[in-house]
Amino acid sequence: xxxxxxxxxxxxxxxxxxRMGRLxxxxxxxxxxxxxxWLLGFLVFELGPLLTxxxxxxxxxxxxxxxxxxxxxxxxxxxxxxxxVWHSLKVTAIYSVGAVxxxxxxxxxxxxxxxxxxxxxSYYRTVFYTxxxxxxxxxxMMWLLLLNPEAGVINRILxxxxxxxxxxxxDRQWALPAFIIMSIWGVGGGMVLYLxxxxxxxxxxxxxxxxxxxxxxxxxxxxTLPMISPVIFFNLVMGIIGSFQVFTSAFIMTKxxxxxxxxxxxxxxxxxxxxxxxxxxxxxxxxMLAVIILVLTLVAFRSSGRWVHYEGxxx
Amino acid sequence: xxxSTFDRPAPALAAARxxxxxxxxxxxxxxxxxxxxxxxxxxxxxxxxxxxxxASLKPDWEIFQxxxxxxxxxxxxxxxxxxxxxxxPDAEGSRAGQGWSFMGFVWNTAYxxxxxxxxxxxxxxxxxxxxxxxxxxxxxxxxIIMLATMxxxxxxxxxxxxxxxxxxQTLDTYWPLVLPxxxxxxxFFIFLLRQFINSIPPDYDDAARxxxxxxxxxxxxxxxxxxxxxxxxxxxxxxxxxxxxxxGPLIYISSMDKYTVAIGLHFFKNNASPAARPLWNxxxxxxxxxxxxxxxxxxxxxxxxxxxxxxxxxxx
Numbered sequence: 001x002x003x004x005x006x007x008x009x010x011x012x013x014x015x016x017x018x019r020m021g022r023l024x025x026x027x028x029x030x031x032x033x034x035x036x037x038w039l040l041g042f043l044v045f046e047l048g049p050l051l052t053x054x055x056x057x058x059x060x061x062x063x064x065x066x067x068x069x070x071x072x073x074x075x076x077x078x079x080x081x082x083x084x085v086w087h088s089l090k091v092t093a094i095y096s097v098g099a100v101x102x103x104x105x106x107x108x109x110x111x112x113x114x115x116x117x118x119x120x121x122s123y124y125r126t127v128f129y130t131x132x133x134x135x136x137x138x139x140x141m142m143w144l145l146l147l148n149p150e151a152g153v154i155n156r157i158l159x160x161x162x163x164x165x166x167x168x169x170x171d172r173q174w175a176l177p178a179f180i181i182m183s184i185w186g187v188g189g190g191m192v193l194y195l196x197x198x199x200x201x202x203x204x205x206x207x208x209x210x211x212x213x214x215x216x217x218x219x220x221x222x223x224t225l226p227m228i229s230p231v232i233f234f235n236l237v238m239g240i241i242g243s244f245q246v247f248t249s250a251f252i253m254t255k256x257x258x259x260x261x262x263x264x265x266x267x268x269x270x271x272x273x274x275x276x277x278x279x280x281x282x283x284x285x286x287x288m289l290a291v292i293i294l295v296l297t298l299v300a301f302r303s304s305g306r307w308v309h310y311e312g313x314x315x
Numbered sequence: 316x317x318x319s320t321f322d323r324p325a326p327a328l329a330a331a332r333x334x335x336x337x338x339x340x341x342x343x344x345x346x347x348x349x350x351x352x353x354x355x356x357x358x359x360x361x362x363x364x365x366x367x368x369x370a371s372l373k374p375d376w377e378i379f380q381x382x383x384x385x386x387x388x389x390x391x392x393x394x395x396x397x398x399x400x401x402x403x404p405d406a407e408g409s410r411a412g413q414g415w416s417f418m419g420f421v422w423n424t425a426y427x428x429x430x431x432x433x434x435x436x437x438x439x440x441x442x443x444x445x446x447x448x449x450x451x452x453x454x455x456x457x458x459i460i461m462l463a464t465m466x467x468x469x470x471x472x473x474x475x476x477x478x479x480x481x482x483x484q485t486l487d488t489y490w491p492l493v494l495p496x497x498x499x500x501x502x503f504f505i506f507l508l509r510q511f512i513n514s515i516p517p518d519y520d521d522a523a524r525x526x527x528x529x530x531x532x533x534x535x536x537x538x539x540x541x542x543x544x545x546x547x548x549x550x551x552x553x554x555x556x557x558x559x560x561x562x563g564p565l566i567y568i569s570s571m572d573k574y575t576v577a578i579g580l581h582f583f584k585n586n587a588s589p590a591a592r593p594l595w596n597x598x599x600x601x602x603x604x605x606x607x608x609x610x611x612x613x614x615x616x617x618x619x620x621x622x623x624x625x626x627x628x629x630x631x
Binding site for chain 1: 345346349353356357366367378379444450451454457466473475478479499500529559560562566577580581599601610612614
């Protein structure tokens with residue numbers, strides 16, 4: 001002991017302790033190196049631009065000259081003096097409610113049907129999921145034809161049963177519903193998630209419900225829905241966030257028309273930024289979008305305690 | 316209905332049997348109805364594709380013909396040749412020979428998609444490994460910050476990013492589309508991979524460490540091989556995101572020889588096709604060309620797709 005103590009003045013034990021520290025330090029160093037690309041990217045491509053965008057929202061900036069500080073002018077205009085902003089929020093909100101709720105009901109409905117032990121499950125699943133694989137510009141082009149009043153398949157089929165179809169994208173009343181129909185076409189994406197969740201519900205629970213004399217509906221309401229409520233919740237949140245970011249289809253198909261009937265919020269951001277070169281105003285709009293999404297997400301999380309059931313959770 | 320019946324008198328037994336057959340019949344009918352609904356729904360999903368392909372093979376006039384033809388009378392395969400090469404043999408009133416070709420656009424898109432995918436797989440998995448396995452001060456705080464960035468819509472950073480790349484003189488190149496991805500590959504993907512790594516027992520790491528493997532060696536030799544399914548899912552979603560990306564190329568790419576498929580379609584609709592009389596058949600042929608690669612990937616890698624969707628919760 002003594003010798004060791006003696007040596008510890010500047011000797012081996014200290015070196016030993018030092019080596020322990022060095023191991024941890026090396027692990028920490030490796031850790032920082034591993035996340036370094038992300039951290040650097042976060043600072044340069046996320047945090048920096050985020051703050052810059054906030055700054056720009058208080059400036060007048062037309063690309064050609066340097067940004068000029070204008071205080072709350074952009075925000076004031078956006079919130080109180082630009083009816084188009086509220087209109088585009090309305091358009092986006094209507095679309096969001098329609099697309100998300102129909103997506104939920106139809107996606108869940110299809111998943112429930114597929115979960116009835118039907119033959120050919122994998123074929124049906126493949127077919128219904130296919131629209132989720134393709135997206136963006138090509139799908140927008142396809143729907144441009146499908147919704148065409150003369151050449152589109154929708155009005156052709158309607159004509160076969162004797163209904164004169166509307167002009168869809170050329171009609172103020174029908175343009176937004178057309179976008180909702182388009183989103184319903186991609187309902188299979190959510191369906192696959194619901195189906196996976198349904199297949200994960202333990203069969204004992206159904207057996208127990210059956211012994212208690214529960215029929216199909218009570219089983220659905222008291223067993224299935226609570227058990228898959230986390231997935232429903234997840235889909236709901238992602239659906240709301242996604243529906244507030246519609247851009248490609250609107251930009252290609254209507255550019256916001258007719259009479260701004262499909263003037264989605266992000267379309268407004270893009271047009272202000274890159275066509276009207278009002279970068280300051282567009283930044284304010286983008287921040288508004290971020291705040292809206294944040295608030296909606298928080299509201300969803302707040303409400304989730306009341307209806308989402310987590311099996312492993314201890315109450 | 317299936318409780319034991321052996322101690323019952325004969326009439327009750329017969330009644331139970333009858334009930335059983337009724338139940339079986341009800342079940343068969345409901346199965347039939349389910350199939351009916353699913354088949355109708357399936358057609359609703361497939362008809363748009365069919366209509367698009369059909370239109371892509373028709374001459375202009377047949378698209379508007381009444382009554383409609385579902386299958387083109389004489390499939391015009393040359394529509395695809397025109398779209399892919401950009402050469403219109405008839406060239407009536409068109410702007411043929413302006414240098415667009417969807418073959419080129421497909422190649423450009425594949426190029427961007429590949430670089431994005433490699434960067435994402437490497438740096439996202441590395442960051443995920445760091446967050447999952449290595450202990451360092453501030454790890455939890457940084458992880459929460461990373462999760463928080465998932466909520467920030469890309470449109471907020473879009474404008475400053477544009478000026479960053481402008482000052483780097485990289486407008487009209489692929490750098491703005493590829494470079495950011497090489498720095499972490501996106502919070503969502505890091506999160507997905509971290510969850511997956513967390514499900515692997517750390518004893519493997521310890522064993523490798525004891526055998527003298529470095530931290531980087533553990534990542535490369537132990538972790539990466541074990542998270543292959545998750546990497547497959549990341550690769551697929553990365554492919555889809557790049558292939559279908561529209562706003563990125565729209566903002567950054569301006570010369571036609573660098574167009575990706577997505578903005579190629581947009582350009583074609585607005586410029587190569589006269590607004591008064593759109594060239595629907597060519598537009599649809601180009602759209603089919605744009606859809607084929609993701610569809611092929613889907614059909615061949617379907618297992619990974621479904622797995623990836625379920626693991627990650629992405630809908631595509």
